[in-house]
Amino acid sequence: MSKSIRGISLVAFCAAMIAMVWPSAAPVAGDHIVSNLEPGAIVLNVPAAAQQGLPFSPIPIENELDIDQTPRVGLSISDEPAPAIDLAALVGDVADMPRSELDDDMRCLASAIYYEARGESLEGQLAVAQVILNRAENDRWPDDICAVVYQSGQFSFTFDGKPDVPTVKGAAWKRAEAIAIIAVGEGWQDVTDKATFFHATYVKPGWRRVKEQTRRIGGHIFYR
Template identity: 50%
Template sequence: MKLISKRVGAIALAATITATYGMAGSGAVAQDQAEQVLLETVENEIATGSEEIPNASEVRFVASEVAQDLPEEPVEEEADTSDAASLRELVATIDTSGEMSREMMCLAQAVYFESRGEPLDGQLAVATVVINRAEDRRFPDDYCSVVTQRSQFSFVRGGRIPAPNRGTAAWTRAKAIARIAHRELWDSPADDALYFHATYVRPSWARRMTARATIDNHIFYR
């Protein structure tokens, strides 16, 4: 009788483990694990003759899912840009060494070819126009399509964007400005502008627009 009671107690203990494993896992794998634990528990308790077997009344079945939170994958920390006192200071904190996506390359190239000789505010405003167009239903919905849209940017030839001089400080700044504009890290004086032109020309379409800002050699419109 003592051996039988041990067997019953061991099975009750293993049943608890089975219920827990069955809820924590899923499918055939969880079932196999539970059955293996059951067999090993019963065999071990009978072989050792342990008296410390819980009574059936002490067995508690788990009513809710038993799961252990997985640790989050480490996230690469970015430089703190919240305390930048000026756009120039912010540009200096932006890491431009990594690879850029095709879309970000198009945005940086637009900044480079349209405004690399302009002050940083003017460069940011050009990037803002490209981003605003990509978000406006009247224009294509991605940066590259906005930049290569026919008759929109004079530096584009046959739908192709020329390659920048990658070894220059101007290209490094253009990449930083593109990232700043894309991440909305600094307010642009162009705000919601969708168009711009050089101050030395007077296009007819500008008469129908509202000027948003004049920055060095460019006027920006909505």
């Protein structure tokens, strides 16, 4: 897989799965939904990813022309706020979905989430996944998810002599799979602020001095 790691096939699969359970949370890369409107009609701007605690809501776009701004084709703006999107609910819904086995890249990502962060909050687990995806899109690292995860000396679970997928795939593994799907499908904002490094709070690697710290989430500190 090339640097278009979030290209058509993989992202489309993950985005479709998210859309099946939470249509409003489906990533659409900020596309405008136009729907054959006349000039001056309302355009809905759907965010590229859900922002924690912030609802989706229609955004009126004013036309520069001095024309009637009345919404057309039945669109209306409600005064009622949309419900806030909740990461736990999204993860739970995706985890409960029936689906086929994940492909190799998705299993590699789920394994990294599970072994590196299963004791962390859902945001902390998502952050680890997003670091891996950020690396896969950066020319400094390999082209695909598995190559990033299995790069020499990066993640201890890959060279500890133990299976990289748990024998018993319980609730924690299902959550890791769901978070992998959400991360690849860009179903949630990048909580790391484009980080490509992280370490546990109880260690102090030397490289941290030359990196920009972006977030501290639970037991991990993130850098770029």
